[in-house]
Structure formats: C-alpha cells, structure tokens
Amino acid sequence: MNVVLKAFKDKTxxxxxxxxxxxxxxRTExxxxLGYVQDDKPKKKTRAKKTAE
Structure with missing residues (x-):
C-alpha cells in the first residue's frame, strides 16, 4: 500500500x-x-567504493 502525499481525485x-x-x-507508478503518492518499496542504498590512492 502506498501513502498519498497530496490530495487528488482518481480518474479511474x-x-x-x-x-x-x-x-x-x-495507477500507482x-x-x-507525479508526486501524489509515496513509493512503499524503499530504494536500495548504495555506497561509493573506496579507490586505492
């Protein structure tokens, strides 16, 4: 289930x-x-790899 961020009327x-x-x-995606609904699936956080100097 996704949380509504801004009020809207669903056209369907x-x-x-x-x-x-x-x-x-x-019409979730x-x-x-459009910014009306918050994604319920958290995005994976990635970190930059350290490079050898």
Missing amino acids: NDKVYFAGDTYDGE ELIG
Whole structure:
C-alpha cells in the first residue's frame, strides 16, 4: 500500500484521496512519478567504493 502525499481525485473511479490515505489502485507508478503518492518499496542504498590512492 502506498501513502498519498497530496490530495487528488482518481480518474479511474472518481474517488477522492487525501494526504495520509493509502492508495492501492492501478495507477500507482504514474502517481508516484507525479508526486501524489509515496513509493512503499524503499530504494536500495548504495555506497561509493573506496579507490586505492
């Protein structure tokens, strides 16, 4: 489930989602890209490798 960051009306079912609600619809990737929904899958953190000097 993804957390809503900004209120919006879903165009597929006309339901209004408010900040703090959870969204589990079909357009998750699109809404994450637009900044309306927070991704529930944390991204892997990578660290730079030290190079020999």
